[in-house]
Amino acid sequence: MDFNLKPQERKFVEEVRAFLDAQAERPDAAEVMAPDRDAHSQLANSPERRAFNRRMAEQGYIGMSWPKEFGGQEIEGIYEYLLNEELALRGMPLIGKGVGCIGKTIIRHGSEAMKAEFLPKILAADIEFALGYSEPSSGSDLASLRLKAVRDGDEWVLNGQKVWTTSAHFADWYWVAARTDPDAPKHKGISVFLIPMDHPGLTVRETKTMGDHRTNEVFFDNVRVPADRLVGEENKGWTYVCEALDFERFTFYTVNPLLRKFERAVEALRTTNREGRPLSEDPVIRRDVARLATDLETAKMLQRRVVNEASKGRVPAVEAAMYKVFSTRLGQQLTDFVLDALGPTGLLRHGAQGAVDNGVWEHFYQTTPLDTIGGGTSEVQKNIIARRGLGLPLN
Numbered sequence: 260m261d262f263n264l265k266p267q268e269r270k271f272v273e274e275v276r277a278f279l280d281a282q283a284e285r286p287d288a289a290e291v292m293a294p295d296r297d298a299h300s301q302l303a304n305s306p307e308r309r310a311f312n313r314r315m316a317e318q319g320y321i322g323m324s325w326p327k328e329f330g331g332q333e334i335e336g337i338y339e340y341l342l343n344e345e346l347a348l349r350g351m352p353l354i355g356k357g358v359g360c361i362g363k364t365i366i367r368h369g370s371e372a373m374k375a376e377f378l379p380k381i382l383a384a385d386i387e388f389a390l391g392y393s394e395p396s397s398g399s400d401l402a403s404l405r406l407k408a409v410r411d412g413d414e415w416v417l418n419g420q421k422v423w424t425t426s427a428h429f430a431d432w433y434w435v436a437a438r439t440d441p442d443a444p445k446h447k448g449i450s451v452f453l454i455p456m457d458h459p460g461l462t463v464r465e466t467k468t469m470g471d472h473r474t475n476e477v478f479f480d481n482v483r484v485p486a487d488r489l490v491g492e493e494n495k496g497w498t499y500v501c502e503a504l505d506f507e508r509f510t511f512y513t514v515n516p517l518l519r520k521f522e523r524a525v526e527a528l529r530t531t532n533r534e535g536r537p538l539s540e541d542p543v544i545r546r547d548v549a550r551l552a553t554d555l556e557t558a559k560m561l562q563r564r565v566v567n568e569a570s571k572g573r574v575p576a577v578e579a580a581m582y583k584v585f586s587t588r589l590g591q592q593l594t595d596f597v598l599d600a601l602g603p604t605g606l607l608r609h610g611a612q613g614a615v616d617n618g619v620w621e622h623f624y625q626t627t628p629l630d631t632i633g634g635g636t637s638e639v640q641k642n643i644i645a646r647r648g649l650g651l652p653l654n
């Protein structure tokens with residue numbers, strides 16, 4: 260069995276590293292690279308991040324797997340995944356939302372006018388998107404969503420509310436799922452719309468969460484959009500949402516940040532003393548860190564199964580669910596372990612005097628639970644494994 264990358268994939272990774280090394284030398288690098296602050300650069304409006312994304316586009320890293328007729332290079336999705344691993348390692352914004360979920364759905368289902376309007380802007384990294392799926396009563400059971408869209412002549416009128424919309428406070432466009440047929444079965448009455456984020460009638464309100472993660476509620480009050488802002492066919496939105504997730508699943512699930520956290524943990528154990536001796540000499544700590552190292556190898560293997568399935572053109576739904584459940588729980592276990600080992604000083608925050616590794620572990624303690632929720636909770640992933648992997652549907 261050969262788990263190594265192919266020579267052309269390795270060459271690509273080296274090129275990406277060289278590109279990112281050069282970016283790291285720029286005076287504005289700190290604004291786009293935040294390996295200590297999970298997803299920091301993606302959670303605020305940032306001209307530096309936008310400029311960085313444009314440089315990525317100039318480098319040809321945006322839309323690599325798109326068909327050539329739409330400006331892509333038609334290369335395998337594995338390259339986008341490899342790129343994301345390198346970006347994630349340095350805490351840089353991942354590619355995915357625009358080129359993946361949205362761009363690929365427009366390519367497959369959008370009108371010619373929508374393709375002409377959006378695809379070049381996505382390829383040039385000129386626009387940023389927010390995803391409007393979750394609602395106050397619809398998260399895991401997304402198909403029950405209730406944001407109402409009613410046809411009125413040449414327009415649709417939207418009323419209702421979304422929650423947890425990351426980046427709604429600075430994105431340019433809102434990719435929104437709404438109910439267009441309240442009488443149809445729940446999966447068959449949903450459509451997707453593209454709406455400018457500054458559209459009259461849209462109100463964005465901040466929701467603060469753990470780990471300094473800003474997200475938003477978005478309220479729709481008679482938001483009137485032209486009929487051609489509906490993506491693809493009316494009432495086919497559920498298919499598009501699921502398809503987009505299937506396309507992108509493996510590019511989202513990077514393992515490098517977890518490996519990097521583990522390296523930091525080992526370093527913290529080596530360099531932090533208790534009663535005059537490094538923590539790494541404590542037999543209980545040595546036992547636990549060895550167990551975590553073993554689990555980390557398991558996470559790597561689970562992730563390779565995801566990539567392997569996806570690169571063969573199959574949908575890695577079960578493999579991705581297994582990897583997500585396992586790796587996000589491992590992220591929490593690793594953080595719990597380090598905080599237990601460090602004792603009270605581990606709880607000191609970023610910037611506090613005496614904080615170990617500048618408070619990074621306290622920050623990870625707050626952000627790792629989010630990973631077990633976003634993109635489908637652990638319970639939902641386990642349902643996928645039971646239903647699709649083991650053939651155990653709920654009757």
Ligand SMILES: Cc1cc2nc3c(=O)[nH]c(=O)nc-3n(C[C@H](O)[C@H](O)[C@H](O)COP(=O)(O)OP(=O)(O)OC[C@H]3O[C@@H](n4cnc5c(N)ncnc54)[C@H](O)[C@@H]3O)c2cc1C
Pocket residue numbers: 389390391392393394395396397398399400422423424425426472474629630632633634635636637638639642
């Ligand atoms: C960091 C982050 C960013 C996010 N960004 C976005 C975004 O940009 N756009 C967006 O639309 N949404 C976003 N979300 C929302 C996310 O998709 C939802 O939080 C998630 O789908 C869960 O939905 P919920 O919060 O409504 O919880 P619920 O679905 O209400 O779940 C509550 C609890 O019940 C459990 N549960 C639910 N159903 C079942 C079941 N069938 N079997 C067993 N247990 C079950 C869940 O696992 C959970 O523990 C984000 C969330 C996070 C954490």
